[in-house]
Amino acid sequence: MKISYNWLKKYISIDINAETVSGILTDIGLPVKSIKKIFYEDEIEDSILDVEITPNRTDAMSHYGIARDLYAFLKLREKTVYLSKPLIINERIHHHDKYHVQVFIQENKKCIRYSGMSIYGIRIEPSPYWLVSRLKSIGIKSINNVMDVINFVIYELGQPIHVFDMDQIEEKKIIIKNAERNTYFQSSDCITRKLDEEDLVICDAKKPLSIAGLINSIQSDIHLDTKNIFLGSACFSPILIRLIGRKHLIKTESQYLFERGVDPNQTASALQRTAFLIKSITKKKTYFHIIDVYPSPIYPSTIKLRYNKIRNVLGKEISINKIKKILSLLEIVIHSENQKYLFVCVPLYRIDVKREIDLIEEILRIYGINKIKISDRVKISPIPNCFYKTEHKIQKILFEQLICYGFQEIISSTMINEDKYSTLLNSFFNREEIRIVNPINQNYKLMRSSLLFGMIDCIEYNYNRINYYNSSIKFFEIGKIYYKQNDKFLEKTYLGIVISKKIEKKHVESQPFFYLKGIVEQIFQKSGINNYTQIFSKHPLLENSISMLYNNKNIVEIGKLKNNILKKKEIFYAEIDWEYLISIIQEKKIIYVPFSKYPTSRRDLSLLVDKTISFEKINQLIKKEENHVIKKIQIYDFYEGDNLPKSKKSYTVSFFFESEKETLNDKIIKYYMKKIESLLKKELKAEIRERK
Incomplete structure (x- = not known):
């Protein structure tokens, strides 16, 4: 927002320069981005301050508002400073029945207060020099005396004001109400907008005059022959104005202020200020009449x-x-x-x-x-383990992590459609579905034995209603599954994570399986689970699935859904044993290990191995060497198919080297890489294809 230093001095008596004012404003939370010197035609110097104001500080989005903050700051420091309120019209207001306009508010929640002023007997003409120069200094072009006064008051007090040609107001009535469906509104910017019941309009007895005081119709705008005008000053619901502005692509200064919230106690006084200025610059004798409608007054908190x-x-x-x-x-x-x-x-x-x-x-x-001194020492009170290791706290942390990765939480039904999932049911080893004796819906009479069933329903629902052509559907859910085993009814809590995408040509995110596996590994890292192993598994619902084990006990299953229930859509699913995960986290002790001050180096190795050898076998083989400089081993790429022998597959593995004692140079890293290559050739009969 641009602030004129000379304009600011009209409200606050200060004997300091613009640079000092800039420093004070920055200290009180209104940073000044730049100061520009300008000269008027009569060589009067002024400074323009570009002030950065946060959206919640509407009280400071005006010259008087900033003067009010400056006054508080300087007065506390016992400076000789005075704050002058803008002069308003205090004389008796004349009233002629001929021009009396009535105001009716039909939407009290959308329009909190509406103040109106009838001014008759005016002349539309150019503005005086002082008014033109004031507006020009902050980048506002002069239009005519009435519009210039209105713009002046908006930037002086931060209160939006709109004006109508009073002779165009049918039956002298102003009605604030919802628009009628399929109403076409031709606004002053020569754009025809289609309105509906969600739009708030200011109307006369027959037609809309303005969209919520943001923009007028062509017919209601003032012109050179206008003799009588009606000014409106309102307080609207900020949420409503924001929605209307975005919907109809309206960007005006009034919209900017309204959507941030204005003071309902200032609507009438802003009109009195406008009347004072119009009276001071007009050459004709003018008459005023104010009407104020405030159905449900708001009181200070x-x-x-x-x-x-x-x-x-x-x-x-x-x-x-x-x-x-x-x-x-x-x-x-x-x-x-x-x-x-x-x-x-x-x-x-x-x-x-x-x-x-x-x-x-x-x-x-x-x-x-x-003035608040900061201590040289930072004091930290250790938080007991029992505080942040409760299940609720762990759940909140992990869910926030998944949300940050773009997943959305869902809650699905615990009942499943037997007919729809007949090909997937009874697939679990030693697990039998539980049937409801008296179901509410005959199609849903089985308790879910996996979270995957409800997730498939949710994926299908979203594909049918939302265009996910260029993106993946990513959901997660925590919930219980129910099954019968050895004549016992059991229930267990799982965390399910699913990614679904349309089958198309491969692109950047061509391996959702590895992406999903990476998400699970990030959860493990956040939970402090490092020493886990991976094995190929035979999950009844998933193909090419792997199991991750901790202390030789299964904690997660990851794979691709075998049966293609949703046509042309792939589903990748991970199911985490929630109860086991919580028990691991709660038993973990927090140990602080400082970061190494030496850099990490990465080397990639492409190798060809027998089809039966898993990456986990490679991982465990290298870890057995207990090499302290290898901090992490990661699979970078995997391929099997064309241009490779049928009994072979290719891995590209990334090795991360780091020392706590020194910077590892290329010679040292090459030494360790040769040892790794030698080990892989000897134990796995691996063929080294490429080194990077």
């Missing part, structure tokens, strides 16, 4: 502010008198108090202050964050 909380958060004791003075300078009223706390009322224009911690932030902002 009351917040409890504890002195000990301030001390604990800031780490510094601030005197009670200074706290009270800061609150007073911020126009935060103390409702009641005692020795331990204050009850304060926050003005409505501070939409960002809703909690006690927000008040403490305001105190710190004005007090000065630079």
Whole structure:
């Protein structure tokens, strides 16, 4: 937002230069990105400050709002400074029935307050030089005296104002309501927009005049022959304005302010300010009439502010008198108090202050964050294992990790369709499905014996309704499975992770199996599970599946769904034994190992081995050598098929070398790589194809 230094000085008496103001604004959380010097035609110098304001600080999105913050900061430091409020019209407002406009609000939740002003007997003409130069300094082009005053007030107070030609308002009625379906609205930017019941419009008795005060119709705009005008100043629901703006591609200054929230107590005073300026620049005698509709008044919120909380958060004791003075300078009223706390009322224009911690932030902002000394020592209180190793805490951490990888959590039914999954049922070894005696739905009369069934339903549902042509479906679910084994009814908790994609030509993410395996390994790494082994398994529902074992006990199964239930779609599934995973994590002890200060080096090795040799066998063979400089072994690529003997397959394996004592040079790494090659040739009869 651009702020004129000379304009700012109209509200606050300061004897400091623009550079000093820039530093103060940055200190109080309104960073100034740049300062530009400009000269008016009469050679008056001004400085333009480009201020970066966060979306929740609508109170500072105006010249007066920034002056108000500057005043609080300087006054606390006992500077000689005064804050002047913009002058408004206070004289008796004339009333003529002929031009009296009535306002009706039909949508109280969408339009919180609406203030209107009728001004008649005006002349549309060029603006005076002072007004043109003020607007020009912040990049606003002059239009005419009425529009320039409105723009001036918007940038002065941060309150949007719209204007209509009053002679175009049918039956002198302003109605704020939802638009009718299939209403076509030709706006002043020469675009015809189609409206529906979700759009809020400002209408007269017959037609819409404006879309929520954001943009007018061509008929209602003022022109050179306009003699009477109607000004509107409103407070709308920020969420509604955001939706309307995005839906109809409307980007105006009013939309920018409305969607961030404006002060409902300022709608009428902004019109009085507008009336004052119009009266001061017009050469004709003008008459005004204000009407204000506020169906459900909003009252300031009351917040409890504890002195000990301030001390604990800031780490510094601030005197009670200074706290009270800061609150007073911020126009935060103390409702009641005692020795331990204050009850304060926050003005409505501070939409960002809703909690006690927000008040403490305001105190710190004005007090000065630079006055809070930071200790040279960092104190950490170790958290007991019992706190972060509860199942709920572990679940939250791992679920957040999956969400960060782009997975979505689902909750599927515990019942499955017997007819749909008849080819997959009864496949489990020593596991029998449990049948419901009196099912609600005859199609769903079996308890699920795997989370995969519900996931397939969810995948199918999404493919039928959402276009996933260029992306994968990635879901996860935690839940119980139910089955019968040795005449006993059993239930067990599993974490299921699934990836599904349409079968197409291979591209970057051509191996979902390895991607899914990598996700599981990341979960293991987060859980502190490192010494796991991998073996090929014969899962009844998955092909080319592997099992990951910890302490020789199965913890996860990963593979591709055998039966292609969903046509032209591949499904890759991992099923983690949740109860076993939790028990492993809870038994793990936390040990701190410092990072090596020496760099890691990577080497890739492509080799040809017998088809019966798994990567895990290669992995375990090299690990047995107990080589302390090999920190990690990873499979990079795998291939079997054309251009290879039928009994052979190719692996590309990545080796990561790192020492805690020295930087490993190329000579040392080559020595270890030769040892690895020699071991693979001797034990596995491997043929080395390429080294990188």
